[in-house]
Amino acid sequence: MNYRERLSVPPAWWVIGMFFSLTFVTAVGFYAGPWVAVVAGVVTAAGVAGALLWYGRVLIVVDADGLHAGDALLEWPWVADVQALDKAATRRRLGPEADHAAWLVMRAFVPGSVEVTLDDPDDPHPYWLVSSRHPAELAAAIAHAISPSRT
Numbered sequence: 001m002n003y004r005e006r007l008s009v010p011p012a013w014w015v016i017g018m019f020f021s022l023t024f025v026t027a028v029g030f031y032a033g034p035w036v037a038v039v040a041g042v043v044t045a046a047g048v049a050g051a052l053l054w055y056g057r058v059l060i061v062v063d064a065d066g067l068h069a070g071d072a073l074l075e076w077p078w079v080a081d082v083q084a085l086d087k088a089a090t091r092r093r094l095g096p097e098a099d100h101a102a103w104l105v106m107r108a109f110v111p112g113s114v115e116v117t118l119d120d121p122d123d124p125h126p127y128w129l130v131s132s133r134h135p136a137e138l139a140a141a142i143a144h145a146i147s148p149s150r151t
Contacts, residue, residue: 002063003141007107007131008056017048018033058105060130062141067116069105069130080119082142084135087111093129103128 021044028072029037047098061068066075085093090113094106106113112135116128 002145003061003138005060005132005134005138006056007060007110007133009052010109013052013109017052018045021045021048055107058107058131058139060105060132060138060143064145066145067128067130067142071120072103072105074116074118074128076146077122078118078120079116079142079146081117082146083115083117083131084132084140085113085115085129089113090129097128101125102114105130107131109132114142116142 021041025037025041028040032040058070059068060070066073088127090111093095093102093113093115094104099123106129110131110133112132114130114132114135116130118125118127130138
């Protein structure tokens with residue numbers, strides 16, 4: 001495996017989520033009593049934690065098979081080019097310079113991304129846009145992986 005990154009949610013989201021659970025416990029406690037509040041708090045905290053874990057489960061992997069972005073796989077013969085994008089370039093590619101047919105694996109809390117241009121005339125997606133906290137490293141791993149297949 002050449003590269004691996006999990007797009008987990010930032011710690012601030014956990015703080016906000018647990019604060020929400022605490023406020024829910026307070027509201028239920030005033031209305032229904034302390035024992036119901038404890039049960040409601042545990043259920044709410046578990047629900048919030050489950051949602052944050054689920055949303056942050058996206059895994060980006062570069063290996064011999066191709067680029068894995070979440071549940072999707074892009075095999076190396078279909079990759080034409082790769083480019084690392086900073087925060088400003090990512091915003092442009094998601095906004096005014098976006099192609100509505102692009103394949104997106106994006107997380108709003110991750111500022112950078114990698115654009116992978118495809119070389120498959122039958123694929124309706126002209127490129128993949130994949131979030132990454134380390135876009136230069138991801139782009140280098142993809143470029144290294146596709147270079148032997150181009151020679």
